[in-house]
Amino acid sequence: MDAKIILTIGRQFGSGGREIGKKLAKSLGIAYYDKELLAEAAKESGLCEDVFAKADERTSHGLAYAFNMGFAYMGMLTPYNDVLSNDTLFRYQSDAIRKIAEKGSCVLVGRCADYILRDDPGLMSFFIHNRPDIRVQRIISDLGITVEEAKEKMAKIDKSRAAYYNYYTNKTWGMSSTYDLSIDASVLGIDGTVDFMKTFVERKFK
């Protein structure tokens, strides 16, 4: 494939989406970005990486909290004085994502990259989900926590991701119509899902 391709991956926590993204990038021989995006953003803006990492978490928690409390309207978010600065940080991160996408083909996991790059003709957007029992097992094996803790973390992090995505875009996180392709990774397994996504990309750009 000669055309530049930008593959974005949204994913449920514990679904294996990050592993799939890495393997897909490797299989296609293109760049992969995840937390690296933050590092890139930090370098571009002159701020240290740590500030970005912390801000990113605060945004998610602050928003999730606000949404949980039912303060879903923009006007009611102002008491959270994190929001303005988080918007600025989101802007820095968006600039970094755009610069990365300009460089060449890549896989980008999370961070609303599908929305930020929505006008790129090479964009294909994916959403990875998985069976709840498999997700719980992945989380336990990754983090060494109990079943109950894993379930709680799974629900909380997905809620944060949805709140973050829905706040910064005009689409709905996890809704089929938001993405080109959404897959339950349990059907073909991690490697089978990677191959299948690759087939999708190849058939589009053939």
Place this chain on the structure above:
Amino acid sequence: MDAKIILTIGRQFGSGGREIGKKLAKSLGIAYYDKELLAEAAKESGLCEDVFAKADERTSHGLAYAFNMGFAYMGMLTPYNDVLSNDTLFRYQSDAIRKIAEKGSCVLVGRCADYILRDDPGLMSFFIHNRPDIRVQRIISDLGITVEEAKEKMAKIDKSRAAYYNYYTNKTWGMSSTYDLSIDASVLGIDGTVDFMKTFVERKFK
């Protein structure tokens, strides 16, 4: 493939999901059911087909209306005296769907078939969506109505389908995690999408 496969397709109105379902069934050499389900249900129950067709529409409209008014709770639906009889009709239809699935491999479009057959080991569930401009064009070309009418119909029918599905299942219509695979049919086109879905089925059952 020797195993029995049951492919269910949920779809946005105007997405081409029905055409895709028919072509997929033909391509795999298996049975296809859509409105035929109603005829089957009617035959089984001894009621005439026409009664089912009307009841099906009323269910959707009644529910959509109830949901629109914010009466999303079961208890608040009782003023609509259609509901009890519609539940009975849903039960007849579910029985018909189960009988059809027992007979052998098939494609089933709509009617909560994915939920009704959720315990079938051969089940794979799909959701077809499409770009809004393409959907509007399909609706205009199918029904010979204006752009405005097509847009209104698109929104109304999707709302009905969501209300119907969400009322009779414990899942959310159009949410990625509800289905094994969700695809935007504009990426590969109708025939390309059929081939790609076939690939998914073959890779699972290989």
